[in-house]
Structures are given as C-alpha cells and as structure tokens.
Amino acid sequence: MSWRLEIAHRTLYQYAEPVHSSYNEVRMIPRAGGNQILLSASVTVNPRASLYTYVDYFGTQVTSFDLHRAHDHLEIVSNSHVEVLNYAGPPTAVDWKTLGGAKIQDDFAEYLMPTPYTELDPDREQSLAEMIRSAPTPELGLSNALEWVDSSLSYQRGITHVQSRAMEALQLGKGVCQDFSHLTAAALRAARIPARYVSGYLYPGESHSVGEIAVGESHAWVEAWLGRWIGLDPSNRVDHIDQRYVAVAKGRDYADVPPFTGIYYGGSSATPMVTVTITRRQ
Amino acid sequence: MESPFERYHTRPGAFDELLGDGQTPNRDWELVKSAIESMGVDELKRRTLECEESFKARGITFSLGGQERTFPLDPVPRIVSADEWSHVEAGLVQRMRAIEAFLDDIYGAGEVIRDQIVPRRLVVGSTQFSRRSVGIANPNGVRVTVAGLDLVRDENGKLCVLEDNLRTPSGISYVLENRRAMTRILPELFESYEIEPVSDYPSRLLSALLAQAPPGTADPMVVLLTPGVYNAAYFEHSFLARQMGVPLVEGRDLFCRGNHVFVRTTGGDLKVDVIYRRIDDDYLDPLHFRHDSMLGVPGVLNAARANNVVIANSVGNGVADDKLLYSYVPDLIDYYLHEKPILPNIETYRLEDPDMTNYVLANLEKLVLKPVDASGGKGIVIGQSATEAELKAVTGQILENPRGWIAQRLVNFSTLPTVVGSTLAPRHVDLRPFIVTSPEGQWVVPGGLTRVALPEGSMIVNSSQGGGSKDTWVMARRQVSRVAVRHDYSKLDALADLSSLAPIANHNTGAGADQ
Numbered sequence: 001m002s003w004r005l006e007i008a009h010r011t012l013y014q015y016a017e018p019v020h021s022s023y024n025e026v027r028m029i030p031r032a033g034g035n036q037i038l039l040s041a042s043v044t045v046n047p048r049a050s051l052y053t054y055v056d057y058f059g060t061q062v063t064s065f066d067l068h069r070a071h072d073h074l075e076i077v078s079n080s081h082v083e084v085l086n087y088a089g090p091p092t093a094v095d096w097k098t099l100g101g102a103k104i105q106d107d108f109a110e111y112l113m114p115t116p117y118t119e120l121d122p123d124r125e126q127s128l129a130e131m132i133r134s135a136p137t138p139e140l141g142l143s144n145a146l147e148w149v150d151s152s153l154s155y156q157r158g159i160t161h162v163q164s165r166a167m168e169a170l171q172l173g174k175g176v177c178q179d180f181s182h183l184t185a186a187a188l189r190a191a192r193i194p195a196r197y198v199s200g201y202l203y204p205g206e207s208h209s210v211g212e213i214a215v216g217e218s219h220a221w222v223e224a225w226l227g228r229w230i231g232l233d234p235s236n237r238v239d240h241i242d243q244r245y246v247a248v249a250k251g252r253d254y255a256d257v258p259p260f261t262g263i264y265y266g267g268s269s270a271t272p273m274v275t276v277t278i279t280r281r282q
Numbered sequence: 283m284e285s286p287f288e289r290y291h292t293r294p295g296a297f298d299e300l301l302g303d304g305q306t307p308n309r310d311w312e313l314v315k316s317a318i319e320s321m322g323v324d325e326l327k328r329r330t331l332e333c334e335e336s337f338k339a340r341g342i343t344f345s346l347g348g349q350e351r352t353f354p355l356d357p358v359p360r361i362v363s364a365d366e367w368s369h370v371e372a373g374l375v376q377r378m379r380a381i382e383a384f385l386d387d388i389y390g391a392g393e394v395i396r397d398q399i400v401p402r403r404l405v406v407g408s409t410q411f412s413r414r415s416v417g418i419a420n421p422n423g424v425r426v427t428v429a430g431l432d433l434v435r436d437e438n439g440k441l442c443v444l445e446d447n448l449r450t451p452s453g454i455s456y457v458l459e460n461r462r463a464m465t466r467i468l469p470e471l472f473e474s475y476e477i478e479p480v481s482d483y484p485s486r487l488l489s490a491l492l493a494q495a496p497p498g499t500a501d502p503m504v505v506l507l508t509p510g511v512y513n514a515a516y517f518e519h520s521f522l523a524r525q526m527g528v529p530l531v532e533g534r535d536l537f538c539r540g541n542h543v544f545v546r547t548t549g550g551d552l553k554v555d556v557i558y559r560r561i562d563d564d565y566l567d568p569l570h571f572r573h574d575s576m577l578g579v580p581g582v583l584n585a586a587r588a589n590n591v592v593i594a595n596s597v598g599n600g601v602a603d604d605k606l607l608y609s610y611v612p613d614l615i616d617y618y619l620h621e622k623p624i625l626p627n628i629e630t631y632r633l634e635d636p637d638m639t640n641y642v643l644a645n646l647e648k649l650v651l652k653p654v655d656a657s658g659g660k661g662i663v664i665g666q667s668a669t670e671a672e673l674k675a676v677t678g679q680i681l682e683n684p685r686g687w688i689a690q691r692l693v694n695f696s697t698l699p700t701v702v703g704s705t706l707a708p709r710h711v712d713l714r715p716f717i718v719t720s721p722e723g724q725w726v727v728p729g730g731l732t733r734v735a736l737p738e739g740s741m742i743v744n745s746s747q748g749g750g751s752k753d754t755w756v757m758a759r760r761q762v763s764r765v766a767v768r769h770d771y772s773k774l775d776a777l778a779d780l781s782s783l784a785p786i787a788n789h790n791t792g793a794g795a796d797q
Contacts (some may be wrong), residue, residue, distance in 0.1 A: 021579040
C-alpha cells in the first residue's frame with residue numbers, strides 16, 4: 001500500500017535588528033527514487049529572492065539564494081507532494097563474511113568512517129563492535145545496536161543541540177532524533193556495517209484519516225546497508241521504516257544534510273519558528 | 283689565493299651536482315667556476331649582501347614565526363643542462379596531465395575507483411576531498427592552474443618527485459626576484475651563458491587565467507585573492523598582482539549577488555570572472571566551509587557552480603596532493619595516459635597494512651614519516667635525527683591513525699657549492715619547479731626554485747624552517763658566446779651598484795597592462 005502525503009514546512013526567522021544581507025541554502029525538497037515518488041515540490045522565500053537549485057554530492061536537491069536588502073524577517077516555505085510505497089523489499093540474506101569482504105568495505109567506505117559527529121572513543125567502538133557482531137547475522141546485529149541505543153539514551157528535548165556530538169549525548173544519556181541517529185550510525189560503523197544519516201519527515205501517529213491535516217515535524221533516522229539499504233528509526237525503536245517516513249537528504253551525518261544554513265550580516269541571532277504539517281491525500 | 287673550489291668535496295652518501303661522478307667534468311659549470319675563482323668568495327658575498335639589503339628595502343620577505351625575514355639568496359647558481367631539463371619538463375607535464383585527469387575523474391564519473399586503481403576509502407577518507415565542490419566543473423577544463431612540485435636528486439644523481447603541491451603553491455616570486463638579483467651579482471655570466479628566461483611567468487599565468495574565463499566573457503576580469511598582509515606569502519601575492527596588472531583583493535573587497543561575483547572599486551562594483559585565489563579551501567566560502575572564516579567570500583562556490591566565475595586553483599585539489607595518493611601517481615600515469623612515468627617517485631610505504639606498519643615502526647631510523655595532508659614540511663619526522671620522545675609520539679600517532687601517515691625512504695638530497703664563511707661548501711638542495719596549466723596545455727617555468735638547507739648536513743629546505751634559495755639556470759639548447767669570459771671584475775663594480783635598481787613597479791614589462 002502506498003500513501004500520498006502533502007508536506008508544508010515553514011521556517012520563520014524574526015530578527016530584532018534588521019539583517020543587511022544573507023546567503024542561504026535550503027535542503028527541504030524530498031528525494032525522488034527508491035520507495036519515494038516526488039509528485040511536486042516548491043520552495044518559496046520571503047522577502048522575495050531569485051532561487052538557484054542544484055543537486056549536491058549526496059543527491060539532495062539544494063535551493064540557494066541571497067538577500068541584499070535590509071530585512072527583519074525571513075520566511076522559507078517548502079511545499080511538497082510525495083507518494084511513499086510501503087515496500088519492505090526482499091529479505092536480506094547477507095552474512096557477516098560477505099559484509100566484511102574487502103570490496104564491500106571499500107565500496108561503502110564513506111559510510112564506514114567515523115565523522116566528528118559520530119566518533120566515539122576507541123574502547124567503546126571496540127566493545128560495540130563485539131556486542132553487535134556477536135549476533136548470528138548482521139540483521140540481528142541491527143537489533144542489538146537498536147537495543148543498545150535505546151538503553152543508552154532517553155528521548156528528551158532541550159538537553160542537546162544541533163552541534164552536539166554522539167559522544168556528548170551518550171555521556172548525558174539524553175537526546176533527540178539527531179542524537180539517536182548519530183549514535184546508531186556510530187555503533188553500526190564500529191561493527192563495520194555501513195550506515196548513513198537521513199533527514200526528512202515523519203507522519204505523526206497512525207490514526208489520522210485522509211484529508212486531515214496533522215502536525216508533524218522534521219525527523220532524522222538511519223539507514224544500514226545489509227545487501228541493500230534498510231531504514232530504521234532509533235528514536236522510535238522502529239527497525240523497518242514504512243510509508244510514514246519521507247526522506248529529504250542522506251549523508252554521513254547532520255553536517256551533510258542541514259535543512260537550512262545561512263551566513264548573515266547585521267541583525268541579531270534569532271531562533272526560528274518551524275512548523276511542519278502533513279496531510280494524507282491517499 | 284686558494285681557489286674556493288680547491289677543497290670542495292662530495293658529502294658522503296650524497297650526489298654533488300658540481301663534481302658529479304668525479305669522472306666527467308661538467309662543462310656547463312666551467313664559466314661559473316672561473317668567475318667565482320677570479321672574483322673570490324668575499325667579493326661574491328659583498329655583492330650578495332648589497333642585494334639582500336635591497337631585497338629588504340623593497341619588502342621581499344616572508345614571515346617566519348611572526349618575524350619578517352628575507353629568504354637568503356645563495357649567489358652560486360644551480361646549473362641544469364638543456365638535455366636534462368627537457369627530460370624533467372616532459373616528466374612534469376606528464377605528471378600534471380595524469381593529475382588533471384584524476385581530479386576530473388574523482389569529482390566526476392569516478393572510473394579510477396570503479397576500476398580499482400585507487401581505493402575509494404583513500405579518496406573519501408582524504409580530509410581534502412571536497413564533497414561541496416562536486417558538480418563544479420571549470421568550463422575550460424583546468425583544475426590545477428599553478429602547481430609546484432618538489433623534486434630531489436637522489437644518491438645516484440637521478441631527479442625524483444618528492445611531493446606534489448596542487449593547492450596554493452608559493453615560491454615563484456623568489457624565482458623571479460632571484461634571477462633579477464643574479465643579473466646584478468654575476469652580470470658577466472649572463473653575457474657568457476644563454477640561460478632560459480623565467481620572466482615570462484606573470485604573462486603566462488595571466489594568459490592561463492584569462493583563457494579559463496567563463497565562455498562568452500568578452501574582456502575577462504581577473505583578481506588575485508589573498509588572505510591578507512598577515513599571510514606568510516603576502517609579498518608574493520602583491521608581487522604577482524602587480525606583475526600581472528590585476529587587482530589584489532581580500533575577501534571583504536569581493537561580494538556575491540545572485541551567483542555573480544563583484545569587486546568593490548572606487549569606480550563602482552565590477553563583475554569578476556576569474557579568481558586566482560591564494561587562500562585555502564577551508565576559508566574560501568563561509569557558507570560552505572568554515573562558517574567563522576572572515577577571509578572568504580560567501581556565495582563564491584555557488585557562483586562557480588553556476589559557471590559565472592572560475593576559481594583557480596580549483597577547490598578540492600588537495601585530494602591529489604595527499605601524500606598517500608602520491609604513492610599512486612605512477613599508477614595514474616599508466617591508467618590515464620598509458621605511459622611509463624618519466625620522473626620516478628621516492629619509495630613510499632603505505633601504512634594501512636598492519637605488517638607494513640610493523641616494518642616501518644621497526645625501521646624508523648631509515649625512514650622519514652610524513653602526515654599525509656600537511657604542507658610546508660609541517661609534522662615531518664626524520665627517523666635518524668628525531669629524539670626518543672619524538673619517535674614515541676609519532677609511533678602513537680601512526681598506530682592511532684595509519685591513514686594519516688606515510689613513510690618514505692630517507693633520501694640524501696644532492697648538494698651544491700654554497701657560500702659558507704669565506705669559502706664554498708656542499709649543502710643539500712631540492713628543486714621546486716612551477717607548472718602553469720591553461721586550456722592549451724602545460725607550460726613549465728625553466729628551472730624553478732632551488733631551496734638550500736644552510737646548516738651543514740641538514741636536509742630541511744623549507745623557507746618556513748630557515749632555508750635559503752638559489753637561482754636555477756637552465757642552459758638554453760644553443761649557447762651563443764661561450765668564449766666571452768671577462769676577467770677584469772673591477773669594471774663591473776658600477777654594474778653591481780644596487781642603488782641603480784629600479785623599483786618593481788617600473789619593472790612591470792607588459793604583462794597584462796590592459797587590465
């Protein structure tokens with residue numbers, strides 16, 4: 001069964017002092033491919049600016065723009081319509097030996113190396129590798145990893161921030177989806193399972209009906225490669241993601257996928273107001 | 283008086299470029315020898331000192347540990363025969379063609395990885411691999427506009443490649459200034475020898491930059507982007523900008539609007555088409571790299587992506603001058619060009635294999651250890667001369683991050699006669715030739731910067747670590763007037779009077795005066 005989802009993602013910055021100029025990049029257009037069909041997508045900004053789009057190294061659509069008039073607010077609205085197939089794919093039969101082969105380890109080198117966000121101390125990486133690889137199959141190893149992350153972190157907002165690394169969240173024992181995802185990727189990579197970070201949207205709950213507008217949010221989860229990429233959501237302890245998940249960007253960690261980055265001159269820093277609504281159309 | 287060459291000798295274990303194998307006299311050196319013999323080392327030193335004073339007065343310095351110093355010029359030139367130079371030139375052009383192909387490939391189709399010539403982990407694991415610049419293709423196909431490779435002559439007299447510098451190599455200003463100085467110090471020799479000129483460099487570089495402008499640009503605007511006066515190579519940046527007749531700008535002089543780059547001038551904002559940048563990738567665009575960079579220009583990367591400006595050298599070249607990648611360059615020459623390398627590499631050990639690491643750690647005293655992504659001689663440990671503590675530290679670092687290090691055979695660099703006290707003594711040298719690549723192909727500056735380690739026995743030639751330099755004379759194929767030797771040096775004092783030196787600004791001979 002597939003779902004059609006309409007997503008409206010609005011980000012609003014209100015500056016106490018006007019900003020004179022700014023340079024910005026937005027990653028808010030869902031990916032096309034895999035189990036996702038992108039039916040339509042648009043990004044609009046206010047104040048108006050001419051938009052430039054390109055596809056980055058990781059295959060994400062990027063919208064960039066710059067502003068050169070004084071502005072006291074910046075609003076970015078991304079509207080998209082996506083069809084998501086709930087297709088789990090064939091079972092993965094990959095064993096530890098195949099996964100650890102030189103060719104696979106080199107082909108996926110990018111998703112096996114620690115990054116500043118996912119780096120843990122060597123002793124912990126060692127013990128995680130042993131724990132995960134003690135499972136009879138890599139698929140069961142994933143469960144070990146999810147279980148370990150679940151027992152190591154409790155979901156709590158406001159403790160960590162966007163720059164927090166997996167190591168810090170682990171020490172605090174608390175975090176949000178970004179921290180859960182970094183820590184999961186770290187554990188899987190330690191066990192030499194290729195893992196990547198995904199940012200996107202999660203349709204809230206399961207009970208909403210077609211046409212009902214639901215308040216959603218930006219979300220982050222992980223994909224592990226076991227013969228093919230398998231999506232798992234450590235913050236919700238979901239080991240196979242379904243049609244409620246809409247992927248926007250994939251990369252090694254958050255630094256490869258930020259929904260919004262900008263450099264601005266003048267003005268004062270502001271916390272954005274972000275709203276995401278998701279409507280099921282089918 | 284005893285000739286300063288009387289007691290000149292070969293250092294054990296090293297090749298001396300004057301004495302050679304000791305059998306065949308090197309004819310190219312004869313005039314230099316007799317000139318120095320006739321005037322004596324003291325006179326040679328006097329002339330050099332005068333010249334150095336003038337260097338200082340004109341600000342030809344580099345900064346070392348926060349202090350401005352001149353790069354000491356040793357007045358005994360290095361002589362390279364026409365035959366050897368054509369060999370070196372061919373080798374450098376070959377190497378650069380392979381490196382250009384490699385960069386184009388890994389930032390594009392990635393066939394070299396797919397064909398398993400270079401492991402993917404080597405590329406994606408390089409700190410210099412720039413994912414943010416994937417998709418930026420210079421419309422005219424050049425990525426390494428200026429390269430400065432480091433060559434050394436080994437114990438058998440063979441020139442080998444020690445390092446590739448493909449990001450923002452510096453030193454060319456010393457090549458040009460040293461040549462100017464030498465025409466004052468030994469003017470008589472410039473009458474006797476036909477030496478390949480180096481003064482073409484600024485116009486060659488400018489032509490290469492102009493030729494890379496985005497297609498359809500009628501009258502391209504080139505700027506030289508410097509990190510500013512605190513950069514060690516600032517003198518060179520201002521020197522080249524003046525010589526090419528292009529604006530010398532800092533990040534704050536440029537801005538982007540709608541994916542076009544402009545320079546602020548008193549006459550209004552002017553559109554920029556080509557940026558010859560001498561600042562590192564990390565600082566170039568705070569939107570994409572270090573957000574705290576005050577030196578860069580936000581938006582410049584996307585302006586290049588939109589084909590509205592060309593950044594030279596390209597962003598991300600460092601992945602190809604990684605010292606681990608260096609060890610694959612002979613394979614790349616074979617893969618892309620189907621040729622055998624003309625200039626060999628120094629024997630290099632990759633440390634990813636634990637057996638190799640163990641071998642290296644057991645033989646540190648015979649090896650040189652280098653961090654793969656550093657430049658300017660930083661972090662290099664020479665096993666033979668390192669202290670216990672240094673060896674212990676580097677062992678720890680290698681074990682922690684084997685990808686971060688390579689080991690190389692310790693090469694005894696060749697020696698050249700160098701002024702020491704009142705005589706000449708052998709000192710170790712390397713050679714940094716410069717290669718300018720334009721859409722039409724490569725051009726190699728004849729010669730390059732010969733760096734000399736001044737302390738006896740030392741092989742650390744980096745300007746940042748107290749080395750000196752020599753002028754490198756490539757003999758022209760046809761020598762016109764070998765007989766015109768003058769022995770009466772008293773008449774030449776007038777010529778050597780440095781008060782008559784023209785300031786650089788008046789010495790700008792034509793390079794891009796229309797800019």
